[in-house]
Amino acid sequence: QVRLQESGPGLVKPSETLSLTCTVSGGSINSGAYYWSWIRQHPGKGLEWIGYIYHSGSTSNNPSLSSRVSMSVDTSKNQFSLKMTSVTAADTAVYYCARGNGYNNFPFDFWGQGTLVAVSS
Amino acid sequence: ENVLTQSPATLSLSPGERATLSCRASQSVSSGHLAWYQQRPGQAPRLLIYATSSRATGIPDRFSGSGSGTDFTLTISRLEPEDFAVYFCQQFGRSTWTFGQGTKVEIK
Numbered sequence: 001q002v003r004l005q006e007s008g009p010g011l012v013k014p015s016e017t018l019s020l021t022c023t024v025s026g027g028s029i030n031s032g033a034y035y036w037s038w039i040r041q042h043p044g045k046g047l048e049w050i051g052y053i054y055h056s057g058s059t060s061n062n063p064s065l066s067s068r069v070s071m072s073v074d075t076s077k078n079q080f081s082l083k084m085t086s087v088t089a090a091d092t093a094v095y096y097c098a099r100g101n102g103y104n105n106f107p108f109d110f111w112g113q114g115t116l117v118a119v120s121s
Numbered sequence: 122e123n124v125l126t127q128s129p130a131t132l133s134l135s136p137g138e139r140a141t142l143s144c145r146a147s148q149s150v151s152s153g154h155l156a157w158y159q160q161r162p163g164q165a166p167r168l169l170i171y172a173t174s175s176r177a178t179g180i181p182d183r184f185s186g187s188g189s190g191t192d193f194t195l196t197i198s199r200l201e202p203e204d205f206a207v208y209f210c211q212q213f214g215r216s217t218w219t220f221g222q223g224t225k226v227e228i229k
Contacts, residue, residue, distance in 0.1 A: 106213035107156035107171035
């Protein structure tokens, strides 16, 4: 069973950089047609896909966030990470990491439990 | 961007009733890349249906998906107490994912 676990600060100051890491267990991040993704959910709202990174390091981001988002992967630690620059209160949300499954028409079949990130001074 | 619009926003039903949730896309969804998720309060979303109509592992057969092109439906044949939750549809196309805004199924 694949498990994902987000980690990182729960509080970030405005204009600073949000950094989160997702640790994957129960399967290798370095194989298969899987798209390791970040998704966020504003309080009481819907889901917003942020972007994905493939094990090769190739990425794709939501155009609405693209200029502020970067992602990286560390296959030796079975982890991938998100950085979002110049955050504002509008970036306060629960951030999930998830696996996009390219074998089954690209659903997110495994999710982390989510981590709440608040942007506040 | 392929915008997904879910209706209704809220569905008030009793246990044992049938629930029909709609998801309409602004553009045709590529190759049936349409999925449905259930989210209970305080939990991460859980995959129910992928590829329009395939149930994910461990999902009961009272959940079914259908549709094509721009119109998709999630049906719950007989609501169980644990099915009262929020449901999201999601599509994949051109290396991007988008989600609908959700339908809340609440107890009447």
